Amino acid sequence: MTDLLAGRVAFVTGGARGIGLGVARGLASEGAAVMVADIDATACEAAADELRSAGAQAEAVGVDVTDEASLRSAADSCLARFGRIDAVIANAGIAPLAPLLDTRAADFRRTIEVNLTGTFLTLREFGRRLVDQGQGGSMVVSSSLFGLRGGRENTAYSASKFGVIGVVQCAAAELAEHDIVVNAVCPGQVNTALMDKLCDERAALSGRTPGDVRAAMTSGVPLGRFAEIDELAHTYVFLASPMARYTTGQSLVVDGGMQVA
Numbered sequence: 001m002t003d004l005l006a007g008r009v010a011f012v013t014g015g016a017r018g019i020g021l022g023v024a025r026g027l028a029s030e031g032a033a034v035m036v037a038d039i040d041a042t043a044c045e046a047a048a049d050e051l052r053s054a055g056a057q058a059e060a061v062g063v064d065v066t067d068e069a070s071l072r073s074a075a076d077s078c079l080a081r082f083g084r085i086d087a088v089i090a091n092a093g094i095a096p097l098a099p100l101l102d103t104r105a106a107d108f109r110r111t112i113e114v115n116l117t118g119t120f121l122t123l124r125e126f127g128r129r130l131v132d133q134g135q136g137g138s139m140v141v142s143s144s145l146f147g148l149r150g151g152r153e154n155t156a157y158s159a160s161k162f163g164v165i166g167v168v169q170c171a172a173a174e175l176a177e178h179d180i181v182v183n184a185v186c187p188g189q190v191n192t193a194l195m196d197k198l199c200d201e202r203a204a205l206s207g208r209t210p211g212d213v214r215a216a217m218t219s220g221v222p223l224g225r226f227a228e229i230d231e232l233a234h235t236y237v238f239l240a241s242p243m244a245r246y247t248t249g250q251s252l253v254v255d256g257g258m259q260v261a
Contacts, residue, residue, distance in 0.1 A: 004241050006031035009082040011075070013065055013122055014092035016043035018192040019142065022229030023089055023236040028056035030237055032087070035078040037063040039092070057082075065092045065118030071125045085129055087240035090122040091142040093160075095194060097201045100155045108156040115160035116167070123171050127180065136179030140239045141168050143184040145255050153205060161186075165251050172249030181248035183239045188255025189217055189226040222257030 010027045014020035016038035028034050028051045036051070038044040041062035051058035059081050063074040078085055093115045096107050119141055130137040146154050147161030165184055172182040189195065199210040199217075206213070218225060235254050238244055253259055 003031040004237070004243070005087075008086040008240075009033045009035070009078065009084050010087040010089060010240060011035045011037060011078050011085055011126065012089040012091060013037045013063060013118075014142070015089070016040050016047045018194055019187065019190060019229060019232060020089070020091040021047050022233040023091065024051060024058075025054075026230065026233035026237045027087070027089075027240065028054065028058060030241070032240075033057035033082050034059075035074075035081065036060050037074050037092075039064050063092075065090075065122055066113050068121055068125070071121055075125055075129050079129065084133060084135075085126065086135075086137050088122065088126040088130075088137070088139045089142075089236060089240065090119050090139065092118055092122075093142060095157050095198060097153050097157075097198055097205070098155070099153050099205070103155050108159075111156035111160050112163070115157070116163040119164050120167050123167065123182065127171065127175055130180050131175070131178050134178075136245075137181075138240045138244065139171065139175075139180065139182045140236050141182070141184045143168070143186045143251060145186050145188045145253065145258060147184070147186055148251065148253070148259070153202065168251065169249050176248055181239075181244060181246075183244070183247060183249065184251040185232070185235050185239070186251050186253045186255070187227065187232055188253070188258045189221060190232055191226045191228055195226065220258055220261055221255070222261050225256065227254065227256060 010032045015024045015036035044060040048058040048060035064070040143164045144161040146158040168184045199213045203210045
């Protein structure tokens with residue numbers, strides 16, 4: 001811990017578990033006060049309890065990123081509790097897996113609604129708050145390696161994450177004059193419960209075992225392993241910190257070398 005974010009306030013969507021919880025832990029470990037936001041209010045409160053038990057300032061708020069009123073209420077709650085917002089982590093998302101020919105239109109639309117529209121609404125609502133504060137700020141968005149390239153069984157997810165990068169670049173261009181930086185993180189394969197679920201689903205689709213699926217995915221990573229959540233969280237912490245004040249509109253790939261393999 002270096003107190004890199006001491007005195008700062010961070011808001012994290014999708015913060016109850018997985019990458020979002022890891023990012024919340026990383027932000028808190030560097031001294032930030034953290035508002036953990038998630039559609040699962042019970043898990044969200046448990047995450048905030050964990051952070052408080054570790055000595056951090058943390059609060060929980062339920063939020064549906066597809067609902068404008070819900071996001072406005074969550075932003076108001078953060079300001080009421082902490083008095084300011086310095087960093088916004090737009091991480092909420094879903095990751096359905098299906099071949100193109102078997103993807104239902106309803107599932108495609110839902111993925112776009114949560115991952116892409118949810119990101120747009122988060123950046124818009126919190127961007128307004130940051131502009132009103134007049135003190136700059138940072139917004140960091142979870143995209144994906146599949147936001148830079150397509151792949152099997154990822155039509156809906158990849159489409160949403162490609163779109164997220166476009167939103168990030170437009171937001172960065174418009175908000176720079178307010179000293180607000182906006183960037184994306186594009187993770188590769190990360191050890192999370194969601195990854196376990198995806199391996200199970202891909203195994204069912206392909207007739208392989210989950211272990212075989214994981215081994216095949218690992219073979220495409222030059223570093224020879226999946227990322228741990230805390231390794232990925234360091235990237236979000238950097239982009240949310242003063243160290244990244246001159247970095248904006250970027251999509252930072254954290255994939256163990258998959259892009260260059």
